[in-house]
Amino acid sequence: MTAPALPILPTTVVGSYAIPAWLWAAWEKIEAGGFGAMDLAETENDAVDTAIRDQERAGVDLISDGEMRRQGFIVSIFKYFRGLRQLEPRRKVGVLAYDGHVFYEPQERISAPEGLGALKELEYLRRATTRPFKITLPGPMTLATQITKGGPYRDRLEVAADLATIINRELRALAAGGARNLQLDDVYQSFLMEPKRLIELYDRCFDGVAVERRFWHICFGTLEGFGYGERTYRPLFPAICGVSADQLVLEFANREMAETRLWREFDCPKELGAGVLDLKNFYVESPDLVARRIRRLLESVRAEKLWINPDCGLARLPRHLAFAKLQALVAGAHEVRNGLVGAPSTSNRPPSVQGDHELR
Template sequence: MEMKPLTTSVIGSYAWPSWFVWAVEAIRRGEFGSRDVEETLNDAVDWALREQEEAGVDIPTDGEMRRLGFFTAGFYGRLEGVRELAPERRLGVPGHDQRERYEAVEPLVAPEGLGIVAEFTYACQRTQRLLKVTCPGPFTLAGRILPGKVYHDRVDVAYALADIINAELRAVVQAGAEFIQLDEPSMAVHGGDSKVFLDLLTRTLDGIHVRKGLHLCFGNFMGRPVARRHYKPIFPSILEANVDELALEFANREMAEVEIAREIAIAGKTLAAGVVDVKNYYIETPEDIAERIRTLLKFIPPERLVIVPDCGFSQTARWAAKAKLQAMVAGAHLVRRQLGFV
């Protein structure tokens, strides 16, 4: 698949407009019928695609609007063999310890799949642009599932999920997807045995012969990271992963570790570099974006550089997400013109 120099894209999720926030709350209260829900989710996807296209994004996503959150509605709710646990904390400032938790009570299965095929099929009807299809990776999904008496540990849970995810990805490729991205923040957050991570990725992506991306961030629940933000612990081993593109966050870390871009280029991979800080309500100017891109170009050629936000926009207010996305595309175009890529 050909990628033009300084292609622009997004990581996955998009910001919710106020009407959708209101509708989702009503859906959760049981106030919508099934057709109401379908209509609302379709409209949300249409809106997310339109806003990305109006900004000029080359490779959009469906905004992950149907998932109603990164995990619960999109994935855990489709698994059988788990029971929901109470969050560790309910009161006080929002934090990762207030999130959903589950325990395995039987071997995990997803008899009706993970819903990604239907997401992709609908979105394809609503845009003429190449779509990126996103899916959480097995190690990240396993982080909210205690092994119980069924599995030995988190890695054991992850291997079970790898097979479920692989089946879903094979189905979405069969449906016509050309670009798959696994979201694996937990691999960057927790570090660990690189051989295990690589084996998990290989198992998850087995038989997937389209463009493959791997998103590695440091968490974005409530706009907050959840780890020391350093990629060095997973480098250079992660370069052995059978993916074409690594999506990494740089903007919110003031472009720290930007020299990693050189290693990625030498390995023959593309870098999707985060140049928009989704955790900050400072709205970058196009020149801010252009300056960050020029910094990256000291280490990687433009044909191996994709321009993206640090992470998804699900934790960002819609007005800010829209302005940041427009600035990102404008900054990329500015550098393209300067380099003669028009």
């Protein structure tokens, strides 16, 4: 079946979706070795179905599989790498922060002989939905922040260069398998590296990858809701406007829409996937607030270049809240769409937003 045409101001997600209560419970049993391969596959498929159905019910135009097969944003990707030795976290007590992470030390050149698992995600998504969808992968520098120097690598940039080759192979395979929308996710730690190095790494990952749309989500990090760095994209401009990505997916809502003018100031030719849901905040935005945020963006970005999404992945929210926020996002986008002269009407119908945000 052909996917429906996208409306103006298309709505989408960044990647992950809220984890259902039963999946949290299943993970405990999975980690204790209580699931066989068939049990695991069935559970993961059910979780993906849940994420897809919620996004469809909310009326999101371009969806994801909720990254339900990954436990944590990048944690499960490491199981595909060879040549790394797992290190003990430097701190195990108290609040979780970056020093509580598992780190890895290279023993030899890093490889991923069986790929990174995204082809399985593509195969299932193609069967499970008729909506257009995106597939995401963490960027090389983001993965490299959990790998120390060592073995053949003198620093993290050398590690990231090899990871870019591995990611490139995965993206090429996804494109060959029929994926149309591919995204890399990077945590922007402005003090860690020059923007041009980050951009070069993105371009290496997408070298020779022919798809309809290449997305790049750059966020400020969200470990337990905390970021890692100054919340500004300004140091990335104007260099970022020359990256091979078609669309930059950025956070705005949790910064009260600061820096929306960067697009006009630098006459940036890229599409903007703008975050209009604050995910470091438990309140549910009203459709009117979402619409006001979109109108603010339209002062600097042309409507045909603007996409609407949450600030980041939804995995850190309880499901009822994630769903209610997505409903508000879609309703707000419709409100603005309806006010645009000559807006195409081929969009998913907005759901009626509930007075409270319990799942019905």
